[in-house]
Amino acid sequence: MSEHLKDELEFTGTDTYVLDDELAKVVNTAIKLELPLLLKGEPGTGKTLLAHAVAQNLGTDLLILNVKSSMKAVEALYQYDTLTRLNDSRFGDSSRNVSNIEDYIRMGKIGQSFTTDKKVVLLIDEIDKADSDFQDDLLDVLDIMQFDIQEIDKTVKAKNRPIVIITSNAKKDLSDPFLGRCVFHHIAFPDEEMMREIVKAHFPSVSQKLAEGAIEVFYRLRQVAGIEKKPATRELLHWIRALSTDPQFDVKHLKAKAPLPLLGLLFKKSDDLSRAQRVSLSGF
Amino acid sequence: MFQEFFYQLRDYGIPVRPTDFLRLQRALDGGLVQNLNDFYTVARTVMVKSERFFDIYDQVFAHFFEGKDIDLQTLDDLNAEMERLLAEWLADPENMPNLTDEEREALKNMDPDQVMEYFKERLKDQTERHDGGNRWIGTGGRSPVGHGGVHPNGMRVGGQGRNRSAIKVAMDRRFIDYNDNLMLTPEKIGEALARLRNLTPSGPRDQLDVDASIRETVKQGGEIELIFDKRLIDKLKVYIMIDNGGWSMTPYVHLTRSLFTYAKSQFKDVKFFYFHNCIYDVLYEDPMRYEKPVKTLDLMRKDPDTRVIILGDASMSPYELTHPRGAIDYGTPQSQPGIMWIRKVKETFNNTIWINPIPKHEWDYTYGAYTVELIRQQIPMFELSLRGLEEAVDELKAKYPKPLPPLERQAAR
Numbered sequence: 001m002s003e004h005l006k007d008e009l010e011f012t013g014t015d016t017y018v019l020d021d022e023l024a025k026v027v028n029t030a031i032k033l034e035l036p037l038l039l040k041g042e043p044g045t046g047k048t049l050l051a052h053a054v055a056q057n058l059g060t061d062l063l064i065l066n067v068k069s070s071m072k073a074v075e076a077l078y079q080y081d082t083l084t085r086l087n088d089s090r091f092g093d094s095s096r097n098v099s100n101i102e103d104y105i106r107m108g109k110i111g112q113s114f115t116t117d118k119k120v121v122l123l124i125d126e127i128d129k130a131d132s133d134f135q136d137d138l139l140d141v142l143d144i145m146q147f148d149i150q151e152i153d154k155t156v157k158a159k160n161r162p163i164v165i166i167t168s169n170a171k172k173d174l175s176d177p178f179l180g181r182c183v184f185h186h187i188a189f190p191d192e193e194m195m196r197e198i199v200k201a202h203f204p205s206v207s208q209k210l211a212e213g214a215i216e217v218f219y220r221l222r223q224v225a226g227i228e229k230k231p232a233t234r235e236l237l238h239w240i241r242a243l244s245t246d247p248q249f250d251v252k253h254l255k256a257k258a259p260l261p262l263l264g265l266l267f268k269k270s271d272d273l274s275r276a277q278r279v280s281l282s283g284f
Numbered sequence: 285m286f287q288e289f290f291y292q293l294r295d296y297g298i299p300v301r302p303t304d305f306l307r308l309q310r311a312l313d314g315g316l317v318q319n320l321n322d323f324y325t326v327a328r329t330v331m332v333k334s335e336r337f338f339d340i341y342d343q344v345f346a347h348f349f350e351g352k353d354i355d356l357q358t359l360d361d362l363n364a365e366m367e368r369l370l371a372e373w374l375a376d377p378e379n380m381p382n383l384t385d386e387e388r389e390a391l392k393n394m395d396p397d398q399v400m401e402y403f404k405e406r407l408k409d410q411t412e413r414h415d416g417g418n419r420w421i422g423t424g425g426r427s428p429v430g431h432g433g434v435h436p437n438g439m440r441v442g443g444q445g446r447n448r449s450a451i452k453v454a455m456d457r458r459f460i461d462y463n464d465n466l467m468l469t470p471e472k473i474g475e476a477l478a479r480l481r482n483l484t485p486s487g488p489r490d491q492l493d494v495d496a497s498i499r500e501t502v503k504q505g506g507e508i509e510l511i512f513d514k515r516l517i518d519k520l521k522v523y524i525m526i527d528n529g530g531w532s533m534t535p536y537v538h539l540t541r542s543l544f545t546y547a548k549s550q551f552k553d554v555k556f557f558y559f560h561n562c563i564y565d566v567l568y569e570d571p572m573r574y575e576k577p578v579k580t581l582d583l584m585r586k587d588p589d590t591r592v593i594i595l596g597d598a599s600m601s602p603y604e605l606t607h608p609r610g611a612i613d614y615g616t617p618q619s620q621p622g623i624m625w626i627r628k629v630k631e632t633f634n635n636t637i638w639i640n641p642i643p644k645h646e647w648d649y650t651y652g653a654y655t656v657e658l659i660r661q662q663i664p665m666f667e668l669s670l671r672g673l674e675e676a677v678d679e680l681k682a683k684y685p686k687p688l689p690p691l692e693r694q695a696a697r
Contacts, residue, residue: 186335
C-alpha cells in the first residue's frame with residue numbers, strides 16, 4: 001500500500017455487527033480518503049449501529065450529533081451561553097470570569113470532535129431532518145475541518161480529523177454540493193442468509209428452530225402486498241427477543257394457521273397490523 | 285485509468301463528477317482496490333451518490349467489464365438492422381410485425397424522415413442497453429423510444445466473464461426497486477407524501493417573540509427567559525383540478541385524492557375540482573360533475589397565491605382544446621377554447637403545474653401527443669412518479685415559476 005493514504009485504521013466488524021465485505025470496503029474507503037461517509041437505507045437496517053461498531057472496532061470514542069428539525073448549524077459547532085453570562089453578571093456568584101466571553105462558549109458535538117486529543121468517530125444522525133441550509137452550512141466545516149467562533153474571533157481547527165458518518169432516512173437526495181463531498185453507501189435490506197447471521201450474532205442462545213422459523217415468517221410477511229411500513233431488522237430482533245422470553249410461546253405457533261403471536265412488534269401501523277393478521281390467519 | 289468507464293457512466297445519465305473521479309484515482313493509488321470486486325464497490329461508493337442510480341451503475345459495470353467492444357459492432361449492426369426495418373416498413377406499413385397498436389398509430393402520423401429518426405432512436409436505445417442489437421424489441425420494454433428509462437429486461441450480457449463474481453453481482457440488479465422514475469403505486473403513497481412535505485414551511489425557531497419573552501420574564505420575577513418562535517410563513521392553499529372523464533384516469537384519480545387528503549393537515553386549504561378532458565367555463569366540486577358547478581371565473585378571483593395542481597392525461601382530440609365549442613360533453617358551457625382557459629388558470633395562479641399519469645417518455649408518442657405538447661407549452665408538466673412529484677413540488681414552491689409564454693396565434697386557431 002502506498003504511503004500517502006493513512007492505513008493504520010482498518011475496520012473489520014464487531015461481535016454484534018455483522019458486516020458484509022461490501023460495507024467493510026466502503027467504510028475503509030471513507031476512512032482512507034478522509035471523506036464523510038453518507039449512509040442511506042430503510043430505517044432499522046443498522047445505519048446508526050454501524051457508527052457504534054466502527055468506533056468500537058477502532059477502539060475510539062463515538063460522538064453523536066442527533067439532528068433535530070429546528071437545529072441550526074452553529075449549534076452543532078458551539079454555543080455562546082448568553083443567558084448564563086447575564087445571570088453571572090447580575091449575581092456574580094460563579095467562578096467564571098464574566099468579562100471573558102470564552103468562558104461562556106460551549107462546544108457542540110462537532111466542536112468536541114475537533115478539540116479532543118483522540119481521533120474519534122463522529123456520527124451525524126438523520127441529517128435529513130434539518131433543512132437544507134443546515135446541511136450546506138455543515139458542508140464547509142466538514143470539508144476544511146475548521147470553523148470560526150464569531151463572538152471571540154477565534155478559529156477552531158480539528159486536532160485530529162474525525163471519521164465522519166452521516167445517516168439519512170430520506171428518500172430524497174441531499175443537495176448536490178453536499179453529495180459531492182461525501183462517499184455514499186446505501187445499506188440494502190439483508191437477505192435471509194445474512195439475516196440468520198445477524199440474528200445469531202445478537203442472540204447466540206436462541207434456539208436454531210425459533211430463529212429459522214421467525215426469519216422465514218418475517219420474510220413472508222414483508223412480502224404481503226399493500227403493507228405501508230415494512231418491518232426491518234430492528235423489528236425482527238425485537239420480535240425474536242420477545243418470542244424467546246415468552247413462556248407460552250412454542251415454535252409450532254409460527255407454522256400453525258393461527259394468529260401469529262406479538263405481531264404488534266413487527267407492524268406499527270394499525271392498517272398494516274390488521275392486514276398482517278388477516279394474512280397470517282389464512283396461513284399465507 | 286478507467287476514464288472510459290467514467291464517461292460511460294455519464295452517458296447513461298449518472299451524474300458523476302470529475303472530482304469524484306480524481307478521488308477514485310487516489311483510492312486506486314492508495315491500494316484500496318486489489319481486484320474487480322473491490323473496484324466495483326469503491327468506484328460506486330466514491331462516484332455514485334444515490335441508490336436510484338445503483339441499478340444503472342450495475343448495468344454499465346456489467347457491460348463495461350464484460351470486455352465487449354460495443355462501438356464498432358453496434359454501429360454496423362445498427363445500420364444493417366435499420367435498412368432491414370425500413371424495407372420492411374415500406375413494404376407493408378400496416379402489418380409490420382412486432383409493433384403494438386399504439387406504435388402503429390404513432391408511425392402512421394410520421395413522414396418518412398421522422399420514421400427513420402424514430403427507428404434510429406429506438407435501435408440506438410436498444411442496442412446500447414441490450415447486447416448486440418439483434419433483439420430490437422425489448423422483451424419487456426413497453427416504451428417505444430424513451431431515453432434514460434431503464435427497460436425491465438434491459439441487460440442481456442450474460443455468459444462467461446473473466447471476472448465473474450462482481451459482474452454477476454452487477455447482473456443481479458439488486459437495486460431495481462430504487463429506480464425512482466417508476467410510476468406511482470398505492471404502496472408508494474407514504475413516500476410520495478414525504479415528498480409533499482417539502483411544500484410546507486419549516487425552519488428553525490429563531491425569531492425572538494418579544495411580547496412572550498417579556499411576559500415570561502415578568503412571571504419569573506425578572507429571571508430572563510427568551511421565547512423564540514418560528515418565522516411566520518403562511519401555509520399554502522392548494523386547488524387540485526382532476527380530469528376524471530375517461531376510464532383511463534380512474535386509478536390515478538383515487539391515488540391523487542388519497543394523497544392530498546392525507547396531506548390535508550399540512551395545508552391551509554385543499555379543494556378538489558373535476559373536469560372532463562379540459563377546463564372550460566365551469567368546474568365541478570362533485571366527482572359526478574353535475575351537482576356543484578363552480579364558475580372558473582369565480583375561482584380566479586380567489587387568492588392568486590393559491591397553488592394549482594391539474595391532474596390529467598392531457599390527451600384529447602385537438603379541437604377539444606382549440607375550438608371555441610369543442611368540449612367533448614354536449615352541453616358543457618363554453619365561451620372560449622379550452623386552451624385559453626388553461627392559459628387563464630396559469631395566468632391567475634402563477635404556481636400552476638400539470639401532473640400527467642402517462643410516463644414522460646411516452647408523451648411524444650401517446651395518442652394525445654399533440655395536445656400534451658400544446659398544454660406543456662403553457663403549463664409545466666410532470667409525470668406521476670416519485671421523481672416527477674419531487675420536481676412538481678419544486679415548481680409549486682418556486683418564487684419565480686416558469687412564466688406563461690406569449691400566445692401564439694396558431695395555438696388558438
